[in-house]
Amino acid sequence: MPTSSPIRQFVRGSLGTGVAVTVRAAGALVINKLFATYAPAGGLTLLAQFQNLMALLTTLPNDGVHVGLVKYLAPLQPGSPRYRAWLGAALTLNAAALVVGGAVLAGRGLLDWGWGYTVAFLAGIALLLGQGLLGAALLAAGRLRAYLGLSATLAVLGTSAVAAALLGHRSPPEALLAYLLAQGLTLAPALGLAARAGLLRGVRLAAPVSRLALRRLGQFLLMAVSTLVFGKAVDYVLRDYLLATFGPARTDLWQAVAKLSDNYTMVFGAVMSSVFYPRLAALAGQPAARNYLLGVLKLLAPGLAAGLGLIFVCRDWLLPLLFAPRLLAAREFLGAQLLGDWAKFISWLFIFQLTARARTGPYVAVQAASAAVFAGLLALLLPRFGLQGAVLAHAARYGLLLLACVGAQLRMRNEE
Structure with missing residues (x-):
């Protein structure tokens, strides 16, 4: 089957699923706006x-x-x-x-x-x-x-x-x-x-x-446990630490860019899980799997860069619109957050290979290593850069993960 055919299927499926998921994202944005506007600081x-x-x-x-x-x-x-x-x-x-x-x-x-x-x-x-x-x-x-x-x-x-x-x-x-x-x-x-x-x-x-x-x-449950322990639990502890260290009002600035990220991440993750992953799993172990991965990668890498870049350009009116005028100061954190998110999304394409091949051990190891690197980066950057250190650690974490994924992909190609 030509590579272009599954890529066209990916685009069509993404559009259909994306519309449905965007409804959920819109609801989440409204909730963020309500809490930013009507709830007290924090x-x-x-x-x-x-x-x-x-x-x-x-x-x-x-x-x-x-x-x-x-x-x-x-x-x-x-x-x-x-x-x-x-x-x-x-x-x-x-x-x-x-x-x-x-x-x-x-x-x-x-x-x-x-x-x-x-x-x-x-x-x-x-x-x-x-x-x-x-x-x-x-x-x-x-x-x-x-x-x-x-x-x-x-x-x-x-x-x-x-x-x-x-x-x-x-x-x-x-x-x-x-x-x-x-x-x-x-x-x-x-x-x-x-x-x-x-x-x-x-x-x-x-x-x-x-x-x-x-x-x-x-x-x-094994992969879900790794997501829980090395993802959700780490996020919870980090937010709790930032609240205690920087206070509710200041932490809200970091949280504004994190919530913005959560919303478009939800859309991206839903599309990948329902459109990209099933096709990749069906091709697992076949040469066509790599062609499909690389085809989607060539499509998404510049597309995501353009979309995230547009968010950065529009930050001065987007943040007050989606949250509250007092959160405009969150723009100082947005650049590093968007850069880290781009690297995160691209690295996810490679990590989906582990799920498609049911490689539970390597998947858990990647999650654990990523969380450990993130913790080390936070310990290094938060004392030096303050709240800015949280988004810098995020960008560095996924930049390193992407480099590791690309290196692993090149080694696999050379071995074959």
Whole structure:
């Protein structure tokens, strides 16, 4: 198959998926704007810390269990014994992740707003995990339109809840809880869509759990664990340190560029996961895989550079527009952030090869090494450059990772 054909497929698929994901990104931008405008100083950082805390409890199910569930459910007939076994195993693993996460939450005091708030928070997470599990079943059944509809509904409900709470003069913690619980309400339409598609036939909550299904799905948790430990947890600790060291108002400047990055990263990551990765996985082990990778790389490297460069050029009106006028000073951090993001996105193309080939060990090693380098860079640069050191460390981290990826790719080519 000519290289141009899969590249054209990549472009078409990216446009279709990108439109759907952009709806979610728009909702996230509105929430950022609301917190930057109506919450007290430090509100934007509080939002990011809350979302990071949500990610700490949902990463293992979403990036591990549900990814494996799509793989194993896809070839099965809904309602069959094996189909029900995979659903039961996924539900069990999700429940275990929630119990462990709740124990850590209570033991470490990560939420200091009282037990009632903590219980409501965990209830919201449980609803969100249920919606995610049903969403994975819809994806496995090829119900992409229903899945995208759920994603859009989740974004609309979360944004509406934050707007109602903040404009109604509720406190930021109350607005955050409303944001989570409103997203959790998408479990109801998810149940309806799954039932209409016949995906819940014969499902019983008290059914025996398949050990084989547990073991197979558990394997997908390994990569998700590395993402959690070396990604989300590092981000949480860094934000906590910056808050304690530089204060809420100053940290909000760094957080503004980080939140801007999160939004376009979400769009890029979703497109890569749904369009680029499946095709790369299908070609794994074939010479065409490298041609496909290089073709997408040639397309994205200049395209991403142009897009991120445009953001930099428009920074003086973009930051006040998306956040608040007081956060215009965040422009001093934007250049290094954008440079690091470009290197991060390009390095992801190479790292996807490890996932496509199920190279769990090397994948975890790359994540661990990257996090260790980042920690060392932060320790070196924060004392010398202050808050600017955080974005400089980000740029240096992914610049070094990209160089390592290119070097590894060249070695692989020479060995063949």
